[in-house]
Amino acid sequence: MDGRPTLQSVADRAAVSRQTVSNVLNAPHLVRPETLERVQSVIDEVGYRPHGAARQLRTRRSRVIGLRLQPSVDGINGAVLDRFLHALTEQAQLRGYRVMLFTATDDHAEIGQYSELLDTLEIDAFVLTSTHHGDPRTRWLADHDVPFVTFGRPWDPPADGATAPEHAWVDVDGAAGTRAAVEHLQSLGHRRIAFLGWPAGSDTGDDRRLGWRRAVQAAGVPDHELDALDVGVLDGVTNGAQAAHRLLAHVSPTAFVCASDSLALGALAVTRSPAAVAGPTGRRADLPSPAVIGFDDTPVARAVGLSSVAQPLTEAAGRSLSLLLEQLSARHQGPSTTTARGNDHHVLLSPSLVVRESSAPSA
């Protein structure tokens, strides 16, 4: 940390929220006169100079939004963010904006890119994806008063035990997705429903695990049984197959709810192979194959008949963009605009379950 004043240090010193400091800079009509005066004097005193201050003086916006392109995953699930990118680019263009891509190897490199893009190409705003615990990117952008929205909720509890996270975000309710998957399986008569997920500690993965756990618990499955039905492995078809194999051997689930389509494909391969029936640990040939449900409804799921939880990515892109353009408007339109602020800049969308052969009712 250098000693340069930040939005946070101004906020602390003036005993207001960061949002208030941002409003003082960008939408002063929203701030009460005495607060405005107090914050302004702190800004002058500490010599706070947000990146945004220079940009704010520009007469035209660049109408360009920056987005980090995640590394191309040699697999199945990477396609989700590509679909978000497509939807974001299409909808941005309809509203007169362009999407500029950049890449980065980690969060800190991404922050370096923000700085460079703001300085050299006058990017108006950023859309962030893949938020996680201890994410330094949102704090940097807030401190530098750069408009942004995240696709992905802030996973940290609010700092200082104070208010809710201030920044705008859109996310998909992963727990609701796995809950819908479990309830669908329960309606087909399944009771021993395993969760094939990622190791604990991944925010998205833990969210999906939680939805499964609560729904299975609600049906009266005791905790020790739940623990045995819950497996966390790194993503991938092979890992999914091995984990499914172990679960089948030890706890004989009749169904798998998976944190990804990759894991689900592994489970599908194990449960549908001839060896799954004929092998030494095989089930009896007259029993139905265990049901399998994936997550993300990738093209692979459609191709192989895998039931899967679909994220509303087009809507997520549209809502993200709306939240971003609201921020940009508030900065440029001045006192006549009243921007409603509340939880309306936190959007949690519901996924939907797509049922295919892999969880069809037994004949």
Place this chain on the structure above:
Amino acid sequence: MDGRPTLQSVADRAAVSRQTVSNVLNAPHLVRPETLERVQSVIDEVGYRPHGAARQLRTRRSRVIGLRLQPSVDGINGAVLDRFLHALTEQAQLRGYRVMLFTATDDHAEIGQYSELLDTLEIDAFVLTSTHHGDPRTRWLADHDVPFVTFGRPWDPPADGATAPEHAWVDVDGAAGTRAAVEHLQSLGHRRIAFLGWPAGSDTGDDRRLGWRRAVQAAGVPDHELDALDVGVLDGVTNGAQAAHRLLAHVSPTAFVCASDSLALGALAVTRSPAAVAGPTGRRADLPSPAVIGFDDTPVARAVGLSSVAQPLTEAAGRSLSLLLEQLSARHQGPSTTTARGNDHHVLLSPSLVVRESSAPSA
């Protein structure tokens, strides 16, 4: 067509190639003095003003490359261009360039976007994908003297029966890919090898068909048999399944070479389903399943064990970028640079066959 002078009309009037006119504008040191003088006087006479002329006067480049994001295909093959986009963005950034995305519903809308992007955001250059017969985009960019490269060869024969197409391009040799697939199958003993492709008239599809046809022909299969083994349907898993079913019923191929992984998945579903063995038109259960080979080595192919022809997309992106940066350098570095011009700005890359279970030798 309006009466505004274009690069072509200047070239016609000065009796030189378009490349020469471009050199006069951007790299005059490459042009002989008498030609330079003649072309310059035509330019003055007709009042030709390329978009590039204004940009050329700029002291700094934007270092931004424009790329049209193709519509998100609800399927499997769209992932190919996404992988090209990832590779292009990563490699551009390593060389100090960014990729700006835009969308368009057709070629003419894309041209409208070029114009807007050049005027408002000072894009340096464009990368085009999905070239095809009668593609108006390359002509527009050449006429406006905008640097560009295409991923995809120019499919039209050279205009006026004159020289080879002038613009820089990178492509993957589709015919070599299907030929490799056929030769692999022939080495396994297959002789009745069907082609499951798209309707004639698609440039990429016809190229892939040609590779199959020549390789099967080379093994002595007569033309009437070839015609019966050759099917063209619109892309998609269902279409692939139906076409494979018909081929099996009528000409009993022992292998399928497909123009896409989607079509191949359809063939795979038909040839591996229980009905394919037991049904009324089914083959005898003691015969091996027909071999199936797809095209593009998508994640779906990897997931289901489908052999497939892989395009070297990272290399294609790198070569495209190199060709583009050469053009930009030639414009900005002036007389000390000598740019070699020849077929070195036309790059045809070889794909490679990835063999998996779907074309494994019979046990």
